[in-house]
Structure formats: C-alpha cells, structure tokens
Amino acid sequence: MTTWPTAELHIHMEGTIEAGLLVELARRNDVRLPSYDPDVLTARYDFADLQSFLDVHYSNLAVLRTEQDFHDLASAYLRRAANAGVRRAEIFFDPQTHLGNGVPFEAVIGGFDAAIAEATQTTGISADLILCFLRDLGADAAMETLQAALPFRDSFIGVGLDSTEVGYPPSLFTEVYAKAAAEGLHRVAHAGEEGGPDYVLEALDLLKVERIDHGNRALEDPALVRRLRDERIPLTVCPLSNVALRTAPSDLAQHPLGAMIDAGLLVSINSDDPAYFGGDVAENYRAIESALSLDAAQLATLARNSFESAFATEHEKAAWI
Ligand code: ADE
Ligand code: ZN
Numbered sequence: 001m002t003t004w005p006t007a008e009l010h011i012h013m014e015g016t017i018e019a020g021l022l023v024e025l026a027r028r029n030d031v032r033l034p035s036y037d038p039d040v041l042t043a044r045y046d047f048a049d050l051q052s053f054l055d056v057h058y059s060n061l062a063v064l065r066t067e068q069d070f071h072d073l074a075s076a077y078l079r080r081a082a083n084a085g086v087r088r089a090e091i092f093f094d095p096q097t098h099l100g101n102g103v104p105f106e107a108v109i110g111g112f113d114a115a116i117a118e119a120t121q122t123t124g125i126s127a128d129l130i131l132c133f134l135r136d137l138g139a140d141a142a143m144e145t146l147q148a149a150l151p152f153r154d155s156f157i158g159v160g161l162d163s164t165e166v167g168y169p170p171s172l173f174t175e176v177y178a179k180a181a182a183e184g185l186h187r188v189a190h191a192g193e194e195g196g197p198d199y200v201l202e203a204l205d206l207l208k209v210e211r212i213d214h215g216n217r218a219l220e221d222p223a224l225v226r227r228l229r230d231e232r233i234p235l236t237v238c239p240l241s242n243v244a245l246r247t248a249p250s251d252l253a254q255h256p257l258g259a260m261i262d263a264g265l266l267v268s269i270n271s272d273d274p275a276y277f278g279g280d281v282a283e284n285y286r287a288i289e290s291a292l293s294l295d296a297a298q299l300a301t302l303a304r305n306s307f308e309s310a311f312a313t314e315h316e317k318a319a320w321i
Contacts, residue, residue, distance in 0.1 A: 001286050004299055005320060007088040007306040008081060008270055008281045010213050010236035012132075012162070013112065014061055014094055015273025016077035022275075025063035025072070033063075045276050050194050050245050051164055053276060061097050070111025078119035078127060084282035087320035088310050089127040092160050096134045096145055105148060109155045126316065130188065132160040133176065135168035142176045150183065157311055158186030160213065161203075165195040170202035177207040186311050188213055188236075193247055197221035204233065211236060211309060216247060216256045225263050234266045234309030239288050240279045241272035252291035261298065268306035 017025075019038035026033045035041055047053040064070060074091075081089055091112075098108050109129075116127045131149055133142035146159065159180040161173060170189055177187055191203040193214035200218045203209045204227075215235035218224050228235065239255050242248035248255050260267045269288060271281045279287065289299060307317045 001289065002296070002299070003085040003282050004285050004303040005085050005087050006281060006285070006303050007090070007268070007310040007312075007320065008086045009090045009211065009234070009268055009306060009309055010092075010238055010270035010272055011077075011081075011089060011281075012092045012094070012273050013074060013077060013129075014064075014097065015057065016080075016275055017060060017063075017073055018076065018275045021073065021076055022060055022063055025065075025069050029063055029065045029069070031063045031065075033060075045244075047245055047276075050247070053245055053273070054163060057273065057276065058097055062101055064098060064101070065103060065107075067107040067111040067114075070108050071115045072111075074112045074115035075119065078115060078123070078125055080280060082119065082123035082125045084280045086125060086281060088307070088312060088316075089125065090130055090157070090311060091127060092130050092132045092162065094132050094134060094162065095149065096137055096141065099145070099148075105152060109152045113155055126312070126320070128311070129156040130158045130160045130186070131156045132162045133173065134163040135161050135173070135190075136164040138168075139172045139176060142173055143179065146176055146179060146183075153183065156185070158188060160187075161189035161191075161207070162213075165190060165193055165199065169195070169199055170207050174206045177209075181208060186210055190214055192217035193242075193245075197224050200224060210234075210311075214238065214242075214247075216242065219256050219259055219263075225265070228266075229264045232266045232308075234268065234305070235260065236270050236309070237267050238270045238272035238277075238284070239291075240284050241277045244277040252287055255288065255291065257288060258292050261292075261302075266305050266309060267302065268309050269302050270306075 019041040187209045188211040189203040189209045190213040191199040211234040274280045
C-alpha cells in the first residue's frame with residue numbers, strides 16, 4: 001500500500017502523546033499515573049464516547065510542565081508525521097488545559113515553535129499551530145484566552161473549537177470568533193462529531209469558519225450537504241477516531257466517508273488523537289482504503305483534497321502535491 005503525501009489538518013498536538021512519552025514525562029516531572037507501564041496505559045484506552053476519552057486525555061496532560069516537555073511532544077509528533085507522508089500539518093493545541101495546570105503560555109508556544117523550526121530544517125515538513133478554545137469552559141474563558149494569546153499572535157495561524165460538543169453550540173462563541181477574524185486569524189471548529197447538523201450550520205453562519213472538523217452528522221441534512229458541496233467547504237474527517245469514540249459504526253465499511261465522497265464533498269483523512277485511536281494519518285488512509293475498497297484515483301483525490309483544504313498559498317501547495 002502506498003503512503004500518500006498529505007496535509008494533516010485535524011490533529012491535536014496533545015493527542016499525539018504516545019504512552020512511552022507519557023511515562024517518560026511523568027517520571028521527569030514526578031506526576032502520578034495509574035500505571036508506569038505503557039502497555040497497561042494503552043490497554044485502558046477503551047472509550048464509550050467523546051467525554052470518556054476527554055477525561056483520560058485531560059488527566060494525562062498533567063505530565064506536561066516545561067518548555068522542554070512541549071518541545072519533546074511536538075518533535076516526536078513531527079518526526080512520525082513526516083515518516084507517515086505528512087508534508088503540511090496544521091496542528092491544534094489547547095492552551096486552556098496547560099494554563100489551568102499552571103503552565104505559562106510562553107512555555108507551551110516556546111516549546112512548539114522550537115520543535116517546528118527544527119523539524120522543518122531536518123525533514124522539510126511545513127507546520128503551523130491552530131489555537132483551540134475548550135467549548136465546555138465557555139465563551140468568556142475563550143475570549144480571555146484569545147486576549148492572552150495575542151502577544152504570541154505570530155506563532156499561530158488560526159483558532160478552533162474543541163472538547164465536549166453537545167450542550168456547547170457554536171453560537172456561544174460568535175463574539176470571540178469575530179475578534180479572531182478581526183485579528184486576521186483563520187477559523188475552524190469541531191462540529192457534527194456528536195452534535196447535530198444544526199451545530200455545523202451555526203459554525204458556518206455564525207462563526208464563519210473556513211473548515212468543519214468532523215462534520216459527520218451534516219449528512220442528516222440534505223440541504224446542508226448540497227451547500228457543503230457547492231461552496232466546497234472542507235470537512236476534516238477522522239475515521240479511526242470516529243470508531244474509537246463510537247461516533248461511527250464499529251465496522252469501518254459503514255463509515256460516513258463513503259457517503260461524503262459520493263456526495264462530492266471536499267473531505268480529507270486525518271488522525272485526530274493518534275496516540276489514543278490506534279493509528280496515524282497513514283494508518284487512517286490504509287484502514288479506509290481497505291474498508292471502503294477505494295482505488296488509487298480515489299485515494300489520490302483524498303490526498304489532493306487535504307492540500308486544497310490547507311491554509312497555505314497555491315505556490316506552497318504546488319511543492320507538496
Ligand atoms: N479534543 C481532542 N480530540 C477531540 C475530539 N475528537 N473532539 C473534540 N475535542 C477533542
Ligand atoms: Zn479533533
């Protein structure tokens with residue numbers, strides 16, 4: 001099977017923390033984990049839904065304390081990503097989690113920036129950061145986070161919205177997204193992962209997002225599907241994540257990606273939180289290739305879609321495809 005050159009557009013930096021690194025950082029910073037055996041830790045990664053994953057995910061992030069830790073996390077991801085065919089990565093990060101753990105912005109951004117610069121030097125990978133707001137912490141906290149991030153404005157290219165979806169509709173975040181737009185930042189949001197098609201509509205109409213992260217439940221609204229197709233609005237789809245979090249059937253052959261492709265949507269393949277969901281972006285391509293019996297032309301289209309959906313100039317994209 002081919003490893004496709006791709007852009008990875010839906011990847012949470014914190015969700016790339018492999019169990020081996022988790023243990024190393026816990027020992028480095030004297031942080032308690034339920035086990036110090038990576039195999040035991042990964043055996044516990046069995047999730048009923050998004051929230052049950054988020055609970056484990058946020059608790060693990062207590063191991064990240066210093067600029068060096070953030071550097072090591074990003075370096076490890078970027079090295080693996082380059083090997084998995086990623087030419088361009090637009091990487092989410094959740095500063096509110098780290099600020100809540102008493103880690104200053106400088107340490108988070110400083111570690112990530114240094115790792116990205118080194119990885120670009122050594123592997124040629126292009127990477128930028130997208131700052132995500134945790135929707136369950138609410139709109140005021142999101143606005144405070146954006147204000148606190150503005151001194152580091154040059155270190156991220158956009159804003160996103162993640163964490164617990166249902167009960168926290170995009171409409172709550174209209175003001176902070178307008179502020180981000182005024183700052184010249186790109187805008188994306190998780191929508192339609194567990195929330196309904198109305199969340200996707202709100203993200204488009206109120207947050208004016210340029211991409212939808214997941215978007216699976218958009219398929220429930222035929223008018224919305226036509227709009228996504230006609231306006232070529234990118235959906236960043238994460239097949240193995242959807243199976244792991246039970247937002248899609250356990251049989252990948254039933255994954256909504258098939259219907260999205262048939263509907264002519266601009267869909268790309270991504271890994272979301274690869275340390276938890278059983279595979280990096282290349283493994284997501286392979287899994288979907290065999291489950292949906294995709295041919296080389298269809299896979300090439302998915303790869304091309306990823307570059308088309310990226311926040312980069314046509315000139316940069318031409319070098320990656
Ligand atoms: N944070 C990390 N992964 C996420 C996902 N799949 N959905 C929402 N928030 C997340
Ligand atoms: Zn995600």
